[in-house]
Amino acid sequence: MQFDAELLLISMAPVFLACIGWEAWHFARTRPAARIYSWRDTLCNAVLALMHQGADKLAWLAVVPFYAFVYERFRIVTWQPGWLSFAVLFIAQDLLYYVFHRMSHRVRWLWAAHIVHHSSERLNLSTAFRQSLMYPVAGMWVFWTPLAVLGFPPQQIVAIVLVNLAFQFFVHTQAIGRLGWIEYVLNTPSTHRCHHARNARYIDRNFAGVLVVWDRVFRSYVAEDPDDPPEYGIVEPLTTFNPLKATFHEWASMLADLANAKGPGNKLRALLAPPEWAAAFHAANARPAAVSGTTQRGVDA
Numbered sequence: 001m002q003f004d005a006e007l008l009l010i011s012m013a014p015v016f017l018a019c020i021g022w023e024a025w026h027f028a029r030t031r032p033a034a035r036i037y038s039w040r041d042t043l044c045n046a047v048l049a050l051m052h053q054g055a056d057k058l059a060w061l062a063v064v065p066f067y068a069f070v071y072e073r074f075r076i077v078t079w080q081p082g083w084l085s086f087a088v089l090f091i092a093q094d095l096l097y098y099v100f101h102r103m104s105h106r107v108r109w110l111w112a113a114h115i116v117h118h119s120s121e122r123l124n125l126s127t128a129f130r131q132s133l134m135y136p137v138a139g140m141w142v143f144w145t146p147l148a149v150l151g152f153p154p155q156q157i158v159a160i161v162l163v164n165l166a167f168q169f170f171v172h173t174q175a176i177g178r179l180g181w182i183e184y185v186l187n188t189p190s191t192h193r194c195h196h197a198r199n200a201r202y203i204d205r206n207f208a209g210v211l212v213v214w215d216r217v218f219r220s221y222v223a224e225d226p227d228d229p230p231e232y233g234i235v236e237p238l239t240t241f242n243p244l245k246a247t248f249h250e251w252a253s254m255l256a257d258l259a260n261a262k263g264p265g266n267k268l269r270a271l272l273a274p275p276e277w278a279a280a281f282h283a284a285n286a287r288p289a290a291v292s293g294t295t296q297r298g299v300d301a
Contacts, residue, residue, distance in 0.1 A: 024042075067154035093144065115250045128169040130246075174189070186210060
């Protein structure tokens with residue numbers, strides 16, 4: 001783990017771009033009618049990635065000192081560098097990612113940031129870049145705090161988070177089928193295609209980062225069904241390629257619901273209830289659920 005974490009994704013950029021280029025060329029030749037790539041969708045993904053990276057850079061300036069404070073004051077172990085410490089860090093962060101990801105589908109405040117990643121009706125490698133600059137506001141960084149308590153310094157926490165996200169780039173593709181026994185261990189393209197689908201059988205499933213064992217242990221796993229191929233996107237489609245609207249549409253809908261909700265209970269639900277609460281609230285108040293997919297019962301993450 002002794003490498004410059006801030007340069008990790010930058011150093012991988014040529015690999016990512018080469019893979020996207022190959023995939024676009026491959027599908028243009030083999031499945032042109034499927035229109036798996038769209039230049040407007042891909043450009044939106046790229047802009048969202050740049051916005052996300054900028055926000056992350058700023059967020060780390062505040063979050064890293066916080067992790068350092070927790071590490072210095074509250075750590076329960078001091079690890080010696082080696083394979084054991086790396087294995088513990090890797091497994092612990094991957095479990096925490098599963099928790100964060102699953103909660104991002106069940107808590108509307110978190111979903112308001114995460115919905116950006118699911119709002120495209122295409123799935124290709126460029127979709128991995130489709131991220132929200134609002135993750136720091138939503139509180140994604142809070143989920144990695146236990147790693148500091150477990151005795152891992154901030155630089156290692158940042159590094160392992162980036163390693164996890166870098167791996168996930170490669171599961172956003174339709175070019176690879178099921179991978180046999182690997183499906184029981186790792187997150188795969190087949191597993192993640194289900195996660196991005198809005199079909200009823202796939203919603204709120206397959207939250208894995210790297211290890212799919214968490215989905216199997218916590219019973220959130222579903223296998224891809226050739227008789228029910230994934231339909232990508234959110235239940236209430238986002239009909240724009242504007243990256244600012246993609247970023248903020250659910251926040252606007254959530255704040256509008258907060259203003260319109262009667263009583264402290266409903267106001268709290270507007271922020272924290274599962275996202276499908278919003279659809280019921282909109283129906284009860286005869287208000288369309290914004291331009292987003294505020295429901296998680298029709299979104300997949």
